[in-house]
Amino acid sequence: MTTEATPQDQAQAAKTSPRALTRQRRRHSAARFWKQYRSHRAGLFGLTALLLFALIALTAPLTIGSDVQSVTDAPGGPLESPSAEFPLGTDQFGRSLLGLVVWGSRVSLLVGLLAAVLSVAIGALIGITAGHFRGWYATVLMRITDWFLVMPTLVLAIALATVMSRSLSTIILAIGVTTWPTTARLVRAQTLAVESRPYIERAKALGGGHWHIMSRHVLPNVIPLVLAQTTLIISSAILAEATLAFLGLGDPTVVSWGGLLQDAREAGAVSSGKWWYLVPPGIAIAIVALAFTLCGRAVESVLNPRLGVAR
Template sequence: MTTAPALPRRSSATALRWKLRREAWGRTWAKFRANRAGMVGLAVLLVFAVVAVFAPLLADSHALRVSSASGPILAPPSREYPLGTDDNGRSVLTLLIFGARVPLLVGLMATVISMVIGTIVGMASGMSDGWAGTILFRFTEWFIVIPFLPLALVLATLLGGSLLSIIVVIGITGWPATALVIRAQTFSVRERPFMERARVLGAGPWHLMSKHVFPNVLPLVFANTTLTVAGSVLAETTLSFLGFGDPTAVSWGTMLNAAFGTGAVSLGAWWALLPPGICVIAVVLAFTMAGQALEDIVNPRLEEGR
C-alpha cells in the first residue's frame, strides 16, 4: 500500500489556497483604488515615507547639530533657508525632513505592539467562556477607561525618555480599543457553522483560534492598524511636545516643544510652528483616510451608513 499521491494532493491544495488569497488581495486592492480619499491618504503617506527613508540624501545630517549651526536665529524664510531657522540657527526644513523619521517609526512600532496585544486579548476573550473571558473583558474595560495622557506620562517618567521607552509606552496603552473590536468580531465568527463542524471533529481551542478565528479577524486587524498608527503618531508628538520624548532625537514634537519654549509665538516666528504642525496633521489625516477606506472594504455596511 502506497501513499505517494498524498504529496501532489497536498501541494495542489496549497497552490489553490494561495491562488484564492492572491485573488482576494487583488479584489481588495481594486476596491481600495476606487476610494479616492483612501488613495489620497496612501499617496501622502508614501511621500512622507520616502522623505523619512531618504532623509540623508535630501538634507545634511550635520546641520542638525547645534554646534554646526551657522544661520541667524529665528530668521524668516529666505532663499538660503526656505522655511527659516530655529532658535539655534538650524534650518527648519532640515529639521522637518529628519523629524519625519521618529513619528513614523514610533507610530509603526507602537502600533505593532498594540495590535499584537489587542488581537491576542480580544480573541482569547471572545473564545473563552465563564470566568476567564469575563476577567479579560473587565480588564480591557478597566484599561480603556483610564485617561491615556496621564497614564502615558507616568509610564514615560518611570521608563525614561528614550525612543524605545516611548514606543513601549504608546504600545501598551493603545491596545484596549483593538481588543474590544476583535472580541466582537470573534463572537461573530465563533457562531458560524464551520466552527461547529471543527469542534465536532475534535479541534481544540488553539486550533480554532489559529486556523479559523484569526484568518477571519485578520482583515479587521489590518483596517484597525492604519487608524491606530494615526493615534500613535499623535501620541508621540504629544509626549515629545510635553518634554517626555527622546531629547537626542529630532521629531516634529520636539520642534514644537522648542518653538514654544523659546517664545516663537510671541515673536511671530510662525515658520518654527506651522511646518511641523502641518506635517503632523497631514500624516494623521492620511492614516485616517486610508484606514476608513479599508474599513469600508472590510465592512461595507459602514460605507452605506455614511
C-alpha cells in the same frame, strides 16, 4: 502499461495543487481589494500622501544628511525667517528647519508605526483569547479592558513616560500599552461571531484544539479588522508621540515633529511671532494623521461594505 507524465501534465497538476490554488485565491483577493480601494478617492489621497512621506523619510540620510541635527555646525543664524537658503527658516540654534522636519519624519513615523503595532498586538491577543475561552478568564480580561477604557489614555501615557527613562522605547511602550482596549473589544466581538459558525463546531468535533481553532479559524477572520484598526491607531499614536514630546517627555537627543514644537515653545516662538518654527511640524503632523485616518476608513469600507451603505 504505464506512461510517464509529460511536462505539460506536471505543470497542469501543479496549477491545480492545493498550494497553487491558495496562492491563486490570495492573488485574486488582493486584486479585488485593490480594485475596490481605488474607488475611494479619499483613501487614494491618503495612500499617496503616506507614500510620499515614507519616501522622504527613507531618503533623508541621502538628501539631508545626519549632520542637520548638529548644533555646533549650524549653517545659519538663530531664528532666521524663511529665505532662498532656508526655505522654512532656522531654529534657535541656526539649523535648517526644512532639514529638521524631514529628518524628524523618520522618528515620528517609526514611533507611530511601532506603537500601533504593539497596541494592536496586545488588543488582538486579549480579544481572541477572551472570546475563545470565555468564563471567568474573559470576565477578568474584559473588566481590565473596561478600566483602561474609562481612564484617560493621555494621562496614563504621561504617567508611564514620567516614571520611566526618556527614550523612544519608553514613548512606544507608553502609547502601546494604553491604546489597546478598543482593539480588544472589537476583536472579541468578531471572535464570538466567528466561533458561533457551524464549521467551528465541526473543527472541534474532529479534534481541533484551542490553538488550532484560534490560529487557523479565528485569526484569519479577524486579520482584516486588525489591519483596519492598525491604520487608524497609527494616526492616534503619531499625535500622542507629538503630545508627549511637546510636554518634554520625549527623547531630547533625537529630532521629531513633537520635539520641534517643544523646542519652538522653549525658544519663545509663540510669543515672538516666529510662525515658521511652529507651522511646518504642525502641518506635517496633521497631514500624516489625516492620511492614515483616510486610509483606515477606506480599508474599513472595503472590508465591510455595509459601512459604506450606512454612511
